[in-house]
Amino acid sequence: MGFRPEGLRKSLSEISVHSCKHDGRVRRSWPARISRLEGSLIVLEASFVEEVRHPLIGTIEAGTLSTEFFWTDRWFSVFRFQTPEGRLLKFYCNINTPPRLESGVLSFVDLDVDILVDTDFSYTILDEEEFKIHSELYNYPPAYLESVRQAIEELLNLIESRQFPFHIN
Numbered sequence: 001m002g003f004r005p006e007g008l009r010k011s012l013s014e015i016s017v018h019s020c021k022h023d024g025r026v027r028r029s030w031p032a033r034i035s036r037l038e039g040s041l042i043v044l045e046a047s048f049v050e051e052v053r054h055p056l057i058g059t060i061e062a063g064t065l066s067t068e069f070f071w072t073d074r075w076f077s078v079f080r081f082q083t084p085e086g087r088l089l090k091f092y093c094n095i096n097t098p099p100r101l102e103s104g105v106l107s108f109v110d111l112d113v114d115i116l117v118d119t120d121f122s123y124t125i126l127d128e129e130e131f132k133i134h135s136e137l138y139n140y141p142p143a144y145l146e147s148v149r150q151a152i153e154e155l156l157n158l159i160e161s162r163q164f165p166f167h168i169n
Contacts, residue, residue: 013033014031014032014033014104015033015034016029016031016032016105017030017032017046017068019096020108021109021110022109022111022138031046032045032046032068032106033045033046041069041071042070042106044106045065046066047064047084049062050062056116056126056127060089063083064081064083065081065084066079066080066081067080070106071098072100073098074154075095075097075148075150075151076093076094076095078093078094078166079094088168090118091165091166092114092115092117093115093116093117094114095113095151095155096109097111111131111134111144112127113125113152115152115159117159121160123156123159131148
């Protein structure tokens, strides 16, 4: 499932991101632009076209910018939400399978657990119960359980130590 940057055409910068369920259904999709490829790191830039209201995250205004950090060898991604003027709003961390970038589509399986990080770096782990339910419903492989636990541990370490991408420029 590795990513080979040499396989990416230099002209490709606009892509679609597909957040999928374990059964392959696309749950959400959005356009984004590749801004950086470095080793296993893929950094995307996107913006919210419409306002999004989420019961746990709150309201994300139209025009909010999202810098999205994916690694092809990690079981999580990090979204940095900021205003068009550059003011940090929050970080949203998604536990997911390592993404694949093929034919202009970056896709991954969303494994339900999220971590919401405020500007003061306090955080809340979300949807752990949903993960338990879906792990039974979709019969997640046993390796997923350990990978999710390790991903949460790694993210919390990065958040608490303000390591990339949780540093403020």
